[in-house]
Amino acid sequence: MIPLAFDFTDESVLVVGGGTVGARKARRFAREARVVVLSPTFATADFGEADRVRARADAELLDAWVSRLDPALVVAATDDSETNDAVVAAGRSAGALVNRADHAGERVFDDVAVPATVRDDPVTVAVSTGGSSPALAKHLRERIGATIDGAGAMADLSAGLRDDLREAGVPPAQRRDAVRAVVRSEPVWKALRSAATKDDQAVDDAVRGVVAEVVDTEHTT
Numbered sequence: 156m157i158p159l160a161f162d163f164t165d166e167s168v169l170v171v172g173g174g175t176v177g178a179r180k181a182r183r184f185a186r187e188a189r190v191v192v193l194s195p196t197f198a199t200a201d202f203g204e205a206d207r208v209r210a211r212a213d214a215e216l217l218d219a220w221v222s223r224l225d226p227a228l229v230v231a232a233t234d235d236s237e238t239n240d241a242v243v244a245a246g247r248s249a250g251a252l253v254n255r256a257d258h259a260g261e262r263v264f265d266d267v268a269v270p271a272t273v274r275d276d277p278v279t280v281a282v283s284t285g286g287s288s289p290a291l292a293k294h295l296r297e298r299i300g301a302t303i304d305g306a307g308a309m310a311d312l313s314a315g316l317r318d319d320l321r322e323a324g325v326p327p328a329q330r331r332d333a334v335r336a337v338v339r340s341e342p343v344w345k346a347l348r349s350a351a352t353k354d355d356q357a358v359d360d361a362v363r364g365v366v367a368e369v370v371d372t373e374h375t376t
């Protein structure tokens with residue numbers, strides 16, 4: 156398995172099965188995509204912004220929804236293996252990615268597995284066990300979540316720094332060294348974690364200190 160980051164903006168996702176697993180997948184993808192969940196019953200669970208359509212899926216209904224939505228991804232999350240087979244077939248024939256919730260191992264979850272994900276926007280960390288132990292993926296996600304505090308702010312800060320150094324005419328090798336030094340700097344992480352606002356002076360000072368050690372003074376004055 157090789158993880159990729161997929162931008163679901165302006166895409167749609169069809170989830171079939173409205174149990175707790177269908178709800179979890181729907182919630183996940185509805186952060187970005189238009190999501191439709193097809194199911195005769197729905198669990199008392201959070202489906203995010205997904206649209207729920209009360210219907211029992213069969214091959215004909217699946218083809219109709221797949222051609223209506225043109226989904227980037229189809230998720231088979233019912234408790235009925237034959238229905239999940241039909242969902243996979245409908246997704247495949249439309250050229251969509253397919254995720255199957257009731258199989259794992261030996262690559263039988265079909266095209267994609269959904270990893271456990273922790274976010275501090277714009278940073279996301281995803282954990283997959285190649286389908287072998289979803290419970291472990293979840294546990295590692297919880298452990299990692301506690302350690303990435305400040306990563307989103309660090310991503311924004313280093314993106315801004317990269318632009319500033321480029322504008323100041325700093326040569327590429329020095330830019331790279333400076334950005335690498337900043338993301339590794341404990342004083343910068345510490346300042347970011349205790350910063351009250353985005354433009355915190357202590358963060359700025361810590362960054363300047365690190366950059367000054369790497370970049371020629373002609374560019375930093």
Ligand SMILES: C[C@@]1(CC(=O)O)c2cc3[nH]c(cc4nc(cc5[nH]c(cc(n2)[C@H]1CCC(=O)O)[C@@](C)(CC(=O)O)[C@@H]5CCC(=O)O)C(CC(=O)O)=C4CCC(=O)O)c(CCC(=O)O)c3CC(=O)O
Pocket residue numbers: 179180183254255256257258259260264267268269270271272282283284285286287288289290291292293296
């Ligand atoms: C292959 C995959 C396909 C897919 O769904 O994409 C898949 C398949 C299966 N999951 C099963 C069980 C459980 N799944 C979870 C939880 C999660 N499962 C997720 C992903 C995946 N699950 C994909 C592989 C990811 C990887 O590579 O590691 C997570 C990470 C992401 C998400 O779903 O959002 C989410 C954690 C979210 C979080 O971070 O909280 C728990 C834990 C719990 O409930 O507490 C259990 C019970 C414990 C256990 O069994 O491990 C079963 C057996 C069903 C049965 O026995 O009936 C199958 C089918 C099989 O194994 O055959």
Ligand SMILES: NC(=O)C1=CN([C@@H]2O[C@H](COP(=O)(O)OP(=O)(O)OC[C@H]3O[C@@H](n4cnc5c(N)ncnc54)[C@H](O)[C@@H]3O)[C@@H](O)[C@H]2O)C=CC1
Pocket residue numbers: 171172173174175176177193194195196197198210211212213232233234235238255256257258289
């Ligand atoms: N991938 C994962 O993370 C996990 C996967 N599973 C697997 O996923 C399956 C679903 O799990 P749960 O949501 O807990 O089950 P569940 O039994 O709570 O929900 C199944 C849903 O599928 C719907 N359904 C049944 N036939 C349908 C049809 N023809 N068309 C549309 N919807 C239909 C039901 O109405 C129900 O809403 C389980 O069978 C299990 O094998 C279970 C736990 C975690």
